Amino acid sequence: LISENFPDSSVRRLSAYLRQLELLSAAGVTRVSSRQLAERMKVGGAQVRRDLALFGQFGMRGVGYGVEEMIANLRDILGTERRWKTAVVGAGPLGLALLRYGDFPQRGFELVAAFDVDPAKIGMNVGTVEVFPMQRLEEVIARKEVKLAILAVPAAVAQQTADRLVAGGIEGIMNFATTALQAPANVHVSQVDITAQLEQLTFQISHDRDDRAETTS
Amino acid sequence: LISENFPDSSVRRLSAYLRQLELLSAAGVTRVSSRQLAERMKVGGAQVRRDLALFGQFGMRGVGYGVEEMIANLRDILGTERRWKTAVVGAGPLGLALLRYGDFPQRGFELVAAFDVDPAKIGMNVGTVEVFPMQRLEEVIARKEVKLAILAVPAAVAQQTADRLVAGGIEGIMNFATTALQAPANVHVSQVDITAQLEQLTFQISHDRDDRAETTS
Numbered sequence: 001l002i003s004e005n006f007p008d009s010s011v012r013r014l015s016a017y018l019r020q021l022e023l024l025s026a027a028g029v030t031r032v033s034s035r036q037l038a039e040r041m042k043v044g045g046a047q048v049r050r051d052l053a054l055f056g057q058f059g060m061r062g063v064g065y066g067v068e069e070m071i072a073n074l075r076d077i078l079g080t081e082r083r084w085k086t087a088v089v090g091a092g093p094l095g096l097a098l099l100r101y102g103d104f105p106q107r108g109f110e111l112v113a114a115f116d117v118d119p120a121k122i123g124m125n126v127g128t129v130e131v132f133p134m135q136r137l138e139e140v141i142a143r144k145e146v147k148l149a150i151l152a153v154p155a156a157v158a159q160q161t162a163d164r165l166v167a168g169g170i171e172g173i174m175n176f177a178t179t180a181l182q183a184p185a186n187v188h189v190s191q192v193d194i195t196a197q198l199e200q201l202t203f204q205i206s207h208d209r210d211d212r213a214e215t216t217s
Numbered sequence: 218l219i220s221e222n223f224p225d226s227s228v229r230r231l232s233a234y235l236r237q238l239e240l241l242s243a244a245g246v247t248r249v250s251s252r253q254l255a256e257r258m259k260v261g262g263a264q265v266r267r268d269l270a271l272f273g274q275f276g277m278r279g280v281g282y283g284v285e286e287m288i289a290n291l292r293d294i295l296g297t298e299r300r301w302k303t304a305v306v307g308a309g310p311l312g313l314a315l316l317r318y319g320d321f322p323q324r325g326f327e328l329v330a331a332f333d334v335d336p337a338k339i340g341m342n343v344g345t346v347e348v349f350p351m352q353r354l355e356e357v358i359a360r361k362e363v364k365l366a367i368l369a370v371p372a373a374v375a376q377q378t379a380d381r382l383v384a385g386g387i388e389g390i391m392n393f394a395t396t397a398l399q400a401p402a403n404v405h406v407s408q409v410d411i412t413a414q415l416e417q418l419t420f421q422i423s424h425d426r427d428d429r430a431e432t433t434s
Contacts, residue, residue, distance in 0.1 A: 080424030172422050
């Protein structure tokens, strides 16, 4: 059932449910209703029930969902009940910021290596993570059994670096370079486009203004 | 028409179409078919035609879409035909990386100010952008007519900082802090969750493995 194709938007919301449930758990809450979850997520209660039913989660009317049980199930579904060895490739300003991003370890992503071409950075430790020379990419990836790569290299070298990650046995690439990557079907690529997210905002702002202009004219 | 509610996923794809069209334009291409666009985007041709028709773009069979015209129209729809004065709030590692992110200016986002509480950073210039003390947030935002804020402060102070941005006249906030923000209805908030994007990848990888296990058993 779970291995069918789900809409990306539902999978994205699962991460958001998990986040809210982790906050509830940290606050000592043990049960939650779909309505409470919906309020925290700013979506409708029916949407919450639909999303969770899609992934085999069923709350009971008047009793709701068990917070710890649901956290375990969502982690199982998202694949983060196990730890993922992750590398940051490219230790420029963005790569360094991601290496220092405190949220990764607590959410199942263990940073085990970084890579850069700059001799001044090689051998450096960022937190507990060593920066290796880019020439050793395949070797270190294979030896440390890294399965995820966060790609933060210049766009001009993104594809060739991705090819080497694939050769090294990487299963998933989160790509911050502003270029679309080609990868074999068994390697998953997630494209991060920060500017596109700003465009979502300007789209909403612009169309709000249009609406107000129409209302007042 | 355009001011109706569109699915977020369609708006996200508009940004991606714009990206591809800009690349085609830079390569000297003047016309493109929905099929060519679909191949570059790795979606179906019918999806492309549906998305673009939703926003009033109609290609002609056998002639396709005019690249420059479509770029102008997409920018108009996304609101980026005009420049947006943007501030980065929080000049930690992530804020500094975003200040150096070369993609913003060419896509309509003009960084005009940064803010931090660290006296060592105040007065510093990152590229052409000055770091102001956080106490001057409302004043500088108002004086420079900043409309967008990129929030890269610790989660513990994200809400209070967002409240001050709203007071200063900000219309949109892209929030990198891992906390949900409350904002009035006329201020748009876009939540960036980098770890959730990694979870999308682990979801796909895990379910691929399940599929393979099922096939071979």
